[in-house]
Amino acid sequence: MNQATLHQLMTKRSKKYVDASHEAFGLRLATNISLISSLYFSLYPEKEKASYFPKLLDKMEQLFFKRPEELKELDLKRAKVGNWYQSEQLAGMQLYVDRFNKDIKGLDEKLPYFEELGINFLHLMPITTRPAGENDGGYAVNSYHKIDARYGTRKEFLAFTKKARSKNMILMLDFVVNHTSDEFEWAKKAIAGEEKYQNYYYTYPGRQIPDAFEKTLPEIFPATAPGSFTYNKSMERWVMTCFNSYQWDLNYTNPEVFIAMLENLLNLANMGVDVVRFDALAFLWKKIGTISQNLPEAHQLVSLFRMCLQVIAPGVILLAEAIVAPRNIIKYFGEGLLEGNECEVAYNASLMALLWNSIATKKTSLLYKSLLETPSKPQDGTWINYIRCHDDIGLGYDDDFIRDLGLSPREHRKFLLDYYCGGLDWSPAKGLLFMYNPKNGDGRITGSAASLLGLEKALEQKDKNSITEAVAKILMLHGIILSYGGIPLIYAGDEIGMLNDYTFLENEDHKDDSRWVNRPKQDWEAVNKLASKKNHASSIFNGLKKMIQLRKKLPVFADVSPPIIHPSSNPHIFVFERTNGKDRVWVISNFDENTQFLHVSWLFTIGIHPENNLKDGITGKKLKLERNLLQLSAYEHLWIMAG
Numbered sequence: 141m142n143q144a145t146l147h148q149l150m151t152k153r154s155k156k157y158v159d160a161s162h163e164a165f166g167l168r169l170a171t172n173i174s175l176i177s178s179l180y181f182s183l184y185p186e187k188e189k190a191s192y193f194p195k196l197l198d199k200m201e202q203l204f205f206k207r208p209e210e211l212k213e214l215d216l217k218r219a220k221v222g223n224w225y226q227s228e229q230l231a232g233m234q235l236y237v238d239r240f241n242k243d244i245k246g247l248d249e250k251l252p253y254f255e256e257l258g259i260n261f262l263h264l265m266p267i268t269t270r271p272a273g274e275n276d277g278g279y280a281v282n283s284y285h286k287i288d289a290r291y292g293t294r295k296e297f298l299a300f301t302k303k304a305r306s307k308n309m310i311l312m313l314d315f316v317v318n319h320t321s322d323e324f325e326w327a328k329k330a331i332a333g334e335e336k337y338q339n340y341y342y343t344y345p346g347r348q349i350p351d352a353f354e355k356t357l358p359e360i361f362p363a364t365a366p367g368s369f370t371y372n373k374s375m376e377r378w379v380m381t382c383f384n385s386y387q388w389d390l391n392y393t394n395p396e397v398f399i400a401m402l403e404n405l406l407n408l409a410n411m412g413v414d415v416v417r418f419d420a421l422a423f424l425w426k427k428i429g430t431i432s433q434n435l436p437e438a439h440q441l442v443s444l445f446r447m448c449l450q451v452i453a454p455g456v457i458l459l460a461e462a463i464v465a466p467r468n469i470i471k472y473f474g475e476g477l478l479e480g481n482e483c484e485v486a487y488n489a490s491l492m493a494l495l496w497n498s499i500a501t502k503k504t505s506l507l508y509k510s511l512l513e514t515p516s517k518p519q520d521g522t523w524i525n526y527i528r529c530h531d532d533i534g535l536g537y538d539d540d541f542i543r544d545l546g547l548s549p550r551e552h553r554k555f556l557l558d559y560y561c562g563g564l565d566w567s568p569a570k571g572l573l574f575m576y577n578p579k580n581g582d583g584r585i586t587g588s589a590a591s592l593l594g595l596e597k598a599l600e601q602k603d604k605n606s607i608t609e610a611v612a613k614i615l616m617l618h619g620i621i622l623s624y625g626g627i628p629l630i631y632a633g634d635e636i637g638m639l640n641d642y643t644f645l646e647n648e649d650h651k652d653d654s655r656w657v658n659r660p661k662q663d664w665e666a667v668n669k670l671a672s673k674k675n676h677a678s679s680i681f682n683g684l685k686k687m688i689q690l691r692k693k694l695p696v697f698a699d700v701s702p703p704i705i706h707p708s709s710n711p712h713i714f715v716f717e718r719t720n721g722k723d724r725v726w727v728i729s730n731f732d733e734n735t736q737f738l739h740v741s742w743l744f745t746i747g748i749h750p751e752n753n754l755k756d757g758i759t760g761k762k763l764k765l766e767r768n769l770l771q772l773s774a775y776e777h778l779w780i781m782a783g
């Protein structure tokens with residue numbers, strides 16, 4: 141559609157948007173329609189598909205009218221503030237509502253707990269309806285907005301989001317944008333034989349197209365869900381299921397699907413969700429002959445969602461859940477024309493995986509090299525920094541960087557799997573293998589942060605030194621995500637050092653999915669003892685609390701300028717600097733179990749002048765050198781700043 145036609149179209153429509161309540165919508169539509177139309181028509185150039193464009197505009201208008209007034213006001217407020225998500229004031233926690241404290245009411249009761257720790261950003265795992273039995277922790281959705289009865293009612297959830305808003309608590313929820321469950325209303329209609337809905341998914345009567353796809357589609361869950369298609373007997377068709385057999389991939393080459401999913405997205409946002417986690421978004425567009433991940437069309441589609449949101453509900457932002465190679469992740473912030481117009485936030489999966497590599501190797505070379513050589517993210521985006529989430533830890537490193545260090549990528553990954561999953565006697569880690577493929581040695585790691593960092597083994601062996609060491613590691617890794625730049629996200633339970641939960645092995649629906657080992661139920665008994673008992677849980681909790689408080693006091697931690705990664709003179713030490721032109725903080729971590737040293741002459745080169753009254757912000761202790769050496773004990777972590 142050319143600009144003149146777009147202008148005609150806007151002239152007609154803008155008459156409707158003259159009164160005060162619609163003016164903002166009209167203005168935003170006029171600003172964004174060029175980009176929206178070019179994205180739309182590049183995805184849907186065919187005549188028949190292009191004819192849906194006016195329907196999309198009608199839908200956007202309808203969805204704006206439906207947005208609650210209170211949220212429309214918040215949209216305007218946020219538009220004025222600018223990049224609110226880059227603030228140093230944010231500190232997040234991720235949790236399963238039922239595993240945390242039973243249900244929405246239970247969650248509400250725990251608001252003071254979040255306040256005490258300094259948490260003001262919550263990622264709530266899926267809470268909408270899902271099939272009974274296997275449902276991938278709610279990632280197989282029966283609805284995008286109906287609250288599952290086990291968590292409570294819609295009314296309760298709306299009351300909760302309102303309260304959260306009044307306390308400036310940001311809420312993030314998932315939008316499982318790539319697939320629905322096989323019980324979703326569209327899937328049911330498809331199964332019943334309705335052709336229209338069979339075209340909402342990738343369904344085929346024979347094996348020809350599925351075979352062609354499967355030649356290049358990698359398997360996501362090879363051990364439990366091999367292949368990428370599932371035969372549905374009632375429908376007598378094969379349906380694409382890249383994840384589990386009960387998760388049907390949506391067919392976005394059909395514009396009706398896009399428009400219907402935009403409505404689902406707004407239904408979710410309109411409940412008072414601030415950040416929408418776009419689940420598995422790398423998979424959104426499929427093409428025979430490709431791996432069907434990170435395709436240019438997937439980016440255009442995400443951007444199209446984003447720009448429609450920009451018009452309807454600009455206060456809502458998107459998080460890219462793209463657990464892909466480092467150089468591919470940053471593309472989800474948008475590249476070229478799309479820069480800043482795709483996702484505002486992305487998981488820093490590269491940093492996460494690299495931290496685990498440094499723990500196992502006790503060296504920081506791969507971490508340093510990867511961070512330095514991966515292109516940086518655009519200015520308007522920010523990271524979710526985390527050390528682990530509800531999923532597995534994938535070994536998503538750039539093979540070239542591993543080779544540059546003189547290592548074989550295959551051998552090195554084998555070492556890491558051995559280190560974390562019981563293959564080495566001397567390793568303190570207790571994790572499990574996930575989706576191990578004996579044919580090629582590929583595998584991922586599961587386990588709670590504390591168990592992977594040695595706390596479980598240390599407690600079993602009642603070894604005081606190892607307990608202290610594990611606690612230091614837990615605090616060090618969290619210290620890094622709290623200071624790196626972006627929104628830190630702590631997995632609920634890690635703040636009190638919760639261990640692996642092996643009860644999943646007794647649950648029929650969970651036993652083949654070892655990710656459940658790292659989703660323990662919150663231990664409220666341990667929490668209740670925090671104030672009265674000095675133990676590993678209280679050390680971790682209080683250590684985190686202190687760092688969160690300090691983060692919020694230091695504007696230098698807002699994500700306005702990228703961290704400067706310094707080449708450390710000691711291979712066990714990782715050093716980065718945060719600065720905003722005014723203040724400077726150097727974050728220094730020792731990844732070794734032995735004391736390590738940095739020489740003053742090297743400290744000078746990165747701008748640390750110990751004579752200038754410097755301190756470690758975390759302990760408040762003055763920076764002291766002995767014989768010109770800065771000494772760092774095992775897993776010591778410092779935030780060096782003006783005293």
Ligand code: OTU
Binds near residue numbers: 277279280463531532
């Ligand atoms: C996401 O993760 C969710 O985080 C998982 O909990 C879901 O099972 C899954 O989507 C399906 O909805 O495969 O092991 O490369 O790693 O999108 C995690 C990206 C997953 C995938 C990621 C996916």
